[in-house]
Amino acid sequence: MTAPLDLTLTPEAAVAALERVLLDGLDPENCPQRSNIPVPAGELLLMPAATERYAGVKIAGVAPANPARGLPRITGSYLLLDGATLQPLALLDGAALTALRTPAVTAVALRRLAAPGTGHLVLFGAGPQAYGHLDVLRAVLPLVELTVVARSAGPAERLVAYAASLGLKARTGGPEAVAAADAVVCCTTARTPLFDGALVPDHAVVAAVGSHEPEAREVDAVLVGRAARYVEARTVALREAGDLIQAGAAADSLANLSELVTGEAVVPHNRPRFFKSVGMAWQDLAVAAAQYELGRGRADSLTVT
Template identity: 80%
Template sequence: MLAQPALDLTPTQAVEALERVLLDGLDPEAAPPRTSVPVPAGELLLMPAASAAYAGVKIAGVAPANPGRGLARITGSYLLLDGPTLRPLALLDGAALTTLRTPAVTALALRRLAVPEAGHLVLFGAGPQAYGHLDALRAVLPLTRLTVVARSAGPAAELAAYATSHGLAASVGTPDAVSGADLVVCCTTARTPLFDGRLVPGRAAVAAVGSHEASAREVDGALVARSALYVEARAAALREAGDLLIPGVAAERLANLSELVNGTAVVPTDRPRFFKSVGMAWQDLAVAAAQYELHAARRNVSQST
């Protein structure tokens, strides 16, 4: 019977798992692409990845009408396999895995792109990814203040209250709050820009994670034009990142996450730094493997006592 471990990795552990595979030499540019299949309810995504030790595949559903039914927009499962034998090892909640790994990717990037004293986060969105990003960024940066910008007042106020309960000065704001931000994170379903990119100060680092479609974006061309640009992989971004494709960004302007983590990417301090994430299968594999190993270690300790 397959192990079905709960996803209880901490945000810090998830960030470390991603960092470790990049420091060990994983090339994001060589990672297999995601397969997307339109279906009546929305979209089915197939995301395979493999390393020497593990292989895995996530089957995810994106159902835009689900929130109106009181259901999660993202559904799915993750099957983790033994690398040498391809024997199934574990089945994980795919939506929970996405909610954990996406903020961890952002945190890994922004830890290197943010100014050391980054304290004020302006967060667009108030869904599961917004909570996940807040927790992940609190784990790696010295946050002191949160401004929530969201379409619905109730969820925005709830997220602000959650942040207050964790020691941050938090409030609900408007898009022009980016003018006072050290960090701006967009995790929404928006298809058009959320704020005026000219307002973002040069000290700020910005991340957008809400879309993997060439026709959708959360930031405008003004921000993209004046920013240093970073992506998980150039190949993936140039297939799926509307934030970069719509303004016509060339590959030569993009540094990837491996280059950022390994210290070969230039990180200027005189202009905004923008990280665009579309989500990649190697990230799911790294976090799923770390969760499985944590579960296995606990099981071994329990059996030996």
């Protein structure tokens, strides 16, 4: 098998690719379901998606013990196919694809949910997704200030230093920092709520991206109860989003990402807005196809066997 196609797509281009798919009429409620397979090392995910032009499948591994070994927690590969013939077009690094598309999905939502002048981001986590979210959100929000909340001081300080190198006023802090936030983003492996949802200001937006399991959540029922709620798809959220399931959220209280992008969803600014994502296969396909088209000269020379 050939080496993967390099992922050179910019955050702005990834956001645009996702928005374009939704504006072209994709209904996330009808997309194929992800297969989750428990294995001794953790979990294997099989994520297929297709349009008339392209099809693709990501095989991802979630290995919780990997970080202690100095290895990525998320592994995998993405195979992009021609939509009409299902012939292989390109192979992409699945972990790199996930690291780009996840914050790009958050950015699609937050550029519509964040209040004007959103400057202070409180970021829970200091791993790859924290860096990815910082990079992508800077492209769509007028961020000037960052507070990093993380379990380990070393990774938190390194993320602060990185943010400072980008020109942000950055520091570490505790969960109470959400009381002064304009935006809160949770990208952790937490199984229980990270902060008191009563502290979040009415003008703020909160996004949680860290889990896709009914038993895990990063935000509490207090926040979910206060907030206007947005998801990638209602069908998926009520099957996988522990933040919403454990809070007893009903389908009719959720707006999906397509409705948000097309302007059908109501966005109030007198209470927090909460966006919960679990990751869907159409997102991987949209970003993979955009990368393929960006590097078509190289992609056309690839053969995958």
